[in-house]
Structure formats: C-alpha cells, structure tokens
Amino acid sequence: MVMKLNVLTVVILLMISCGKKDKTAEVFKAATEKVVENELNTIDIELEVYDYAGLEKFLNKKDDKIYVINFWATWCAPCVKELPYFEKLNENYNNENVEVILVSLDFPHLYDKKLKPFIAKRALKSKIIALNDSNENEWISKIDESWSGSIPATIIYNKNERKFFEKSFTYEELENEVKQFK
Structure with missing residues (x-):
C-alpha cells in the first residue's frame, strides 16, 4: 500500500x-x-462453507422460527439487486423469530477475491453460507423438485409450511410472504 x-x-x-x-x-x-x-480484497472474513450435506441442517429446522433462505451469487445481477431487501427483512424481523440465511453459490476460487470483499463492502449482516458442492444435479432437486437451478431462488419455511420461489423479490413481496407464515 x-x-x-x-x-x-x-x-x-x-x-x-x-x-x-x-x-x-x-x-x-x-x-x-x-x-x-x-x-x-485482503479482508479476512470468516466464511462458513458447506457441501450439500452440511447445508441440509439449515433447510429442515423444526423450531419456532421462520427461515428465509436465499440462493444468490455476486455475479448474478438480479440477486445483487434484491440483497438489500433480505438485509432489510433481517433487520426489521430479527426480534420476531425470523432468520435470514444467504447461501452464496459463488465459485470457491473466488471466495477471497470476490465474495468476501462483496460482503465487507456492503456490510451484510444476515448469516452467509457458501455452498461448495459441484454435484448440483443432485442437490438442486433435493432443495426443491421444481427448481431449475437458476438464481435468485428463495425458500421460506417454518415447522409447518414451506414455500419455494424461483424469482426476484421486492421488499414488499418478500415481507408479504413472510407475514403469511406468522
């Protein structure tokens, strides 16, 4: 420097x-x-990295929370555009038993160069997980049978109900979906 x-x-x-x-x-x-x-680009952020087996524990919790799990990547323009809405939801509902989890599908060799600087620059507060599992033909259908694999994609669930969305959200749309789980 x-x-x-x-x-x-x-x-x-x-x-x-x-x-x-x-x-x-x-x-x-x-x-x-x-x-x-x-x-x-040299920021050291602790990044949780899982294969699909490790990610499963976040997809099937049976407690009293509402989980909002968004699949995204830094290279996906619609994903980046909607991230502030997930962050706002996390901020507005963190005391109401709602947990937002952002699952990055960025390439592992770009975690340090792209993903971590992206997280730091935008000061993301939601829980962030990186999914490092190259066998997407298996895990995509396990997440939801209707998922084509395109992103952004979001799961909203609680112990009684689960909804999957293969689309972008506005904040109002996202909040309305979460409110249906209350």
Whole structure:
C-alpha cells in the first residue's frame, strides 16, 4: 500500500506542476478509492462453507422460527439487486423469530477475491453460507423438485409450511410472504 500511495503522490505532484490543480482533487479521490478497493480484497472474513450435506441442517429446522433462505451469487445481477431487501427483512424481523440465511453459490476460487470483499463492502449482516458442492444435479432437486437451478431462488419455511420461489423479490413481496407464515 505504501508503494501505491507513493505513486499516487507522484501523480498528484505532476498534475499540480502541469497547472491542472482543478483536477487534482478528482484524481486523488479516484486513486484513493482504488487503493481502498484493493485493500478490501485482503479482508479476512470468516466464511462458513458447506457441501450439500452440511447445508441440509439449515433447510429442515423444526423450531419456532421462520427461515428465509436465499440462493444468490455476486455475479448474478438480479440477486445483487434484491440483497438489500433480505438485509432489510433481517433487520426489521430479527426480534420476531425470523432468520435470514444467504447461501452464496459463488465459485470457491473466488471466495477471497470476490465474495468476501462483496460482503465487507456492503456490510451484510444476515448469516452467509457458501455452498461448495459441484454435484448440483443432485442437490438442486433435493432443495426443491421444481427448481431449475437458476438464481435468485428463495425458500421460506417454518415447522409447518414451506414455500419455494424461483424469482426476484421486492421488499414488499418478500415481507408479504413472510407475514403469511406468522
């Protein structure tokens, strides 16, 4: 990082000496954001990683909670778009026996480079699990027989009822589905 900041200093000094003072703040901001982004790539987040057998315990609990389990990935634009709704649901209902679990389907070799920085940058508070099981032809149908495997996909369940959704949600739609379980 020291080397990056030294290069940044040289760039700024060159711009000032060339008479482009008005652009200095803009260049400094852009360069600083790049340094911060690179630093996020080294963040050490404890990530729970399971194969399907390990994930099963989260899919079949028989207690008094309502579980909202969302399957997503950082490379899935509709997934990323709806994540704030799951986070808002987690925040608004965490004292009402509702647990949100975000199951990442990101590729294992990208956990450190993409997934962990994504989690840190967005300050995700919901429980996050990474599913590392390459035998998707077996586990997709075990999660729900109707699931084609596309994401986003969501399961909402309690000890008495279970619903599966292969779609994106707005916050209102998500909240309405959870309320049906109360």
